[in-house]
Amino acid sequence: MNIPLNHLCPEIIMIVAACIVALLGAAKSDSVRRSAQWISLISLILAFIAGWRIGTVDAGPAWPLASFCTYDTLLASGVGILLVLLSWDMPFALDPAKSDQTFRGEYFAMMLVSLAGVSMMAKVDNLIWLFIALELVSIPTYIMVATGRGNPAAQEAGIKYFFLGSLSAAIYLFGFSYLYGFCGSTDFSKIAGAFAGSSQVPYVAIIGLLMVIIGIAYKIAAVPLHYYAPDVYQGTATPVTAFLSFAPKAAGFIALILVFNLTGWKLSHGAARAVPDLLMVMAVLSMTIGNVLALLQRNIKRMLAYSSISHSGYMLVGLAVGPLLLSHSTTNGISAMLFYLGAYSIMTVGAFAVLVYLQGKLDAAEDLDDIAGIASEHPLAAACMAVCMLSLIGMPFTVGFLGKLFIVQAAFSSGHGVLAVIVMINAAIAAAYYLSIITSMYLRDPWTPFSVRRPGTIQFSAAIAAALVILLGLFPSVLMSMSQYSGSEVTKMVAMDHSHGAALIKTASTLSADKNVEMRLAVRAH
Amino acid sequence: MVNVLTTALATSHIEFYSGWALLGILFLIGLAFGIGNVVLSHTLGPARKGLVKDSTYESGVDPLGSTRERFNVRFYLVAMIFLVFDVEVLFIIPWLYVFNNQRHPWVVLPLGALFASILIFTLILLVAYVYAWGKGVFQWD
Numbered sequence: 119m120n121i122p123l124n125h126l127c128p129e130i131i132m133i134v135a136a137c138i139v140a141l142l143g144a145a146k147s148d149s150v151r152r153s154a155q156w157i158s159l160i161s162l163i164l165a166f167i168a169g170w171r172i173g174t175v176d177a178g179p180a181w182p183l184a185s186f187c188t189y190d191t192l193l194a195s196g197v198g199i200l201l202v203l204l205s206w207d208m209p210f211a212l213d214p215a216k217s218d219q220t221f222r223g224e225y226f227a228m229m230l231v232s233l234a235g236v237s238m239m240a241k242v243d244n245l246i247w248l249f250i251a252l253e254l255v256s257i258p259t260y261i262m263v264a265t266g267r268g269n270p271a272a273q274e275a276g277i278k279y280f281f282l283g284s285l286s287a288a289i290y291l292f293g294f295s296y297l298y299g300f301c302g303s304t305d306f307s308k309i310a311g312a313f314a315g316s317s318q319v320p321y322v323a324i325i326g327l328l329m330v331i332i333g334i335a336y337k338i339a340a341v342p343l344h345y346y347a348p349d350v351y352q353g354t355a356t357p358v359t360a361f362l363s364f365a366p367k368a369a370g371f372i373a374l375i376l377v378f379n380l381t382g383w384k385l386s387h388g389a390a391r392a393v394p395d396l397l398m399v400m401a402v403l404s405m406t407i408g409n410v411l412a413l414l415q416r417n418i419k420r421m422l423a424y425s426s427i428s429h430s431g432y433m434l435v436g437l438a439v440g441p442l443l444l445s446h447s448t449t450n451g452i453s454a455m456l457f458y459l460g461a462y463s464i465m466t467v468g469a470f471a472v473l474v475y476l477q478g479k480l481d482a483a484e485d486l487d488d489i490a491g492i493a494s495e496h497p498l499a500a501a502c503m504a505v506c507m508l509s510l511i512g513m514p515f516t517v518g519f520l521g522k523l524f525i526v527q528a529a530f531s532s533g534h535g536v537l538a539v540i541v542m543i544n545a546a547i548a549a550a551y552y553l554s555i556i557t558s559m560y561l562r563d564p565w566t567p568f569s570v571r572r573p574g575t576i577q578f579s580a581a582i583a584a585a586l587v588i589l590l591g592l593f594p595s596v597l598m599s600m601s602q603y604s605g606s607e608v609t610k611m612v613a614m615d616h617s618h619g620a621a622l623i624k625t626a627s628t629l630s631a632d633k634n635v636e637m638r639l640a641v642r643a644h
Numbered sequence: 645m646v647n648v649l650t651t652a653l654a655t656s657h658i659e660f661y662s663g664w665a666l667l668g669i670l671f672l673i674g675l676a677f678g679i680g681n682v683v684l685s686h687t688l689g690p691a692r693k694g695l696v697k698d699s700t701y702e703s704g705v706d707p708l709g710s711t712r713e714r715f716n717v718r719f720y721l722v723a724m725i726f727l728v729f730d731v732e733v734l735f736i737i738p739w740l741y742v743f744n745n746q747r748h749p750w751v752v753l754p755l756g757a758l759f760a761s762i763l764i765f766t767l768i769l770l771v772a773y774v775y776a777w778g779k780g781v782f783q784w785d
Contacts, residue, residue, distance in 0.1 A: 137771045144778025 121181055121241055125172055128165035128191045129234045129241075135161030136230035143223015151222045158202045158226040165237070166195040183240065186604040189456065190240035190372055197364050197463045198233040202226070203579035204471040205357030207571065209266055221265050228258035232365050239372045245294045245304040248373060252290070252337070255369040256283050259362060266355035275353030282336060282346045290333025296326025297380075309380045319381070319390040327385075327393050330377050331400075337370030339423075340430040341403040348415075351423035352484075359419055360470035363426045364463045371433060371459055375452060379608050383440060397438035398537060404431030405544040412551045416486050418473060421551055422466065425510060428548060429462050435541055436525050439532040440609070451532065453605025454524035460597050461509070461521040461590065468506040468583025472499050475576045477569045486554065491564035499570075499577065500559045502584035507552040509587045512545050517590040517597070721781045728772050735765060 139154045173188030181187075209225050235254030242248045260283060264276025298304055300323040301312030313319065336343040351359045378385070385393045408428030415421040436455030476483035476492060476499060483489050493500035509518035522545055529538035590597050700707040739762050742748055746755070753761065776782070 137768065140775050141771060141778070144775050 121187075121243075125181065125187070126238070126241070127168040127172065128195060129238045131161050131165045131168060132195075132230045132234035132237065136227045136234070139223050139230065140227035141223075143221065143227060145223070148222075154223045154226040155202060155206055158230055159199065161230065162195050162198045162202060162233070166192060166199065169195055169237070183607055185600065186375075186607050187240040189460075189600045189604045190368075191237045192600070193368060193460055193463065194233050194237035194365075197368075197467060198229075200464075200467050200471070200579045200583055201229065201233075201357070201361055201364065203575040203582075204360060204467070204474050205229070206573040206575040208357050209355065225262060225265065228262050229361065232256075232258040232262075232361070236365050236369045236372075239369050240376070242376065243306045245297060245306075245309075248376065249287075249291060249294060252334075252369060252373055253287060255365055256287065256337070259283075259358075259366060262358050262361065263350060263354045266358040271353040272355065275350040278346050278353075279350045282343075286333045286336030286343060288333075289336075290330045293326045293329030293331075293333060296322055296329065300326060306376075306380060310382060313381045313384075318388055319385065321389060323381075324390055324392060327377065327381070328396060331374065331393070331396060334370045334374055334377075335400060337366040337373075338430045338433075339367065339427050340400050340434060341407050341427065342400070344404065344408070344427045344430075347427055348411075348420045348423040351426070352417055352420045356419065356470055356474045356484075359422070360467050360474070363422070363466045363470070367426070367430065368459055368463065371437070371455065374437060375455075375608055378437070378440065383609055394438050394440070397434055398534075401431045401434035401438055401537070402540055404428060404434060405540065406431075409544050409547040409551075413547070415551070417484050418486060418489070418555060419484055421555075422469060425548065425551075426466065428544060429458075429466075429510075431544070432522065432525055432541060433458050433462070435529055435534075435537050439529050439534050439537065450602070450605045450609060451525075451528040452609055453602045454521075454528040456601035456604050457524055457594075457597060458521035460601065461517040461587075464583050464586050464590070465506045465509040465516075465518055468502060468580055468587060469510070471576060471580035471583060472503040472506070475499055475571055475580060477571050486558045487565040489555070490558050490562040490566075492568060493560045495564070495568055496570065499580065502580040503559060504556050505584040505587050507556050509591070511549045511552045515588065515591050517587050517594065520591060520594050520598075718781075718784060721776070725773070725776050725781060728769055728776075732766065732769050736762065 135157055139157050142151055142154055142157070145151055169188060169191035173185065173192070205225070209221055232255050235251050235256075235258075238254065239248075239251045242251050260276060260280040263279050264273060266272055294304070297309060300320060301309050303309060303312075313323070316323075332343065335341075336346075339347040351362060354362070381390075381393075385391065405428045408424045408426070408431060412421050412424035412428065415424065433455045436451040436458060439451040473483045473489075476489060476496070489503075505516065509516035512518045512522040522541065526538045526541055529535070529541065706713075739758075743755075743758055743762075
């Protein structure tokens, strides 16, 4: 990696903390191992602060992707804080007498390593590094899925996830080898130079790109590699499900952006047209299949797995229409996609936090029956769940609405009206099953006696997520400007003024209204 | 000693083969290591007899019979610890080559940073080792 070492500070903090937590996991006494959560939490907060500080320091032209990397780091560490809070008493011991034999240290160490991989993803500048970062995200999740809870379903999920994950890694590594064959280097700048130098993208590079997309489709759970998602999401413990719906997805989308960044985004002519076409087909199928199959589910985790597939579809729309627009930055598909990624992470983690809080038959609430009528006994949890569900639908005044709005806007203004209409139809289909969760909570009578999980942090993380969903829905300027700067930086459409470019977060956080941001961007574009 | 030998060989009439002298020395060292270990363990080690001890791969798996048997999981754990050192060697040898050859185009770091990087690498591997130790991987009972 060709960036100064101090810019890797957040990742270093996470990895060092992971080593300490893993060593504590080997300790004999449970009280020592209980410090694992605290160390993880503190290290992620430190990583967040470090990422924020690096983002506000001007890096200049030496670091052209400064705000993209900062956005990634802040996303990984920020959502990571919520994930640590909601998995506070992980791994669940089904037999309370054996609670001292859990893999607590290992669980949090794996989580930190995986988050460090997500955070490192945007900073890679070499195909080898890209592969290492993707595997750094994936390999710990294989372990987390299997050790998350001690029942056969989790073991089955672990085996499924591991073998299919290895298969997908082989596919995108094969794709990387084609890209290497195309230009004779794994270095990003050399590959980008080779793409820029060729008037017609050669077939070998197109094959490579297609294989990379298909391999990474597994990480983001997009059709056609979505089959594992419902089984794995259902089989493993709910906090791990929350983690799976964030970490591999964020890493996969950022990897895809980086790979397309190599091509110089000139894939709309000739045979290279196959790449955006494939993305569009995948987007439509992911949205539709995810939403239609989610309608049939009664298990909420399974339902949210299909919902995760469909949300990948929405984000793929942003990626497919990508930077086809040269004029205005709000309609840049990549910016819209990055905004959606942040929004989706927060709202889905909030929904899972509520499920973890409501202890069901196994370890967390799973069925629609498990949450029937909880609104009377646990109004706060029900309200958090309802807010997250409304945001997942895309109701106004939530962050999910803005996410869908930007995606649709990008699709429309790049001339893909059909895609935009499909997104809106799917949002309407999705409303049916999200609303069935809300009706189950508010309108039905309790079916089973409730018990809730003890640690207050779980409730706390659900409340933070729900509050963020509403706050970012009403005051989106921070998330918006970060995703816009990142998107325009990656697509190189707005000529970034480097003397101010990296200090974007400082300016963004002081801007009060969205109008201001748009005006500034418009001014800068000229 | 190696230098003395090679110069001695180089000045002798079998000059043509002098390049192979190192290979011959390696072969002799290998032979001595193998024979030495067998002899030493025979003379110094405790002598126990028994059905299991006399079989091939003592204390390991049954050499005859079905291959589709389940192995004790401890074999895998030890194999993975072996991998820790394997990876260590795999990285340290190229590192040594670069460290010892400062005009090599791969050298992008100053000497101190190069040394610090391998120390950090070894430290991370040490964490893995200490973790395995703490988990009781080396206890065979």
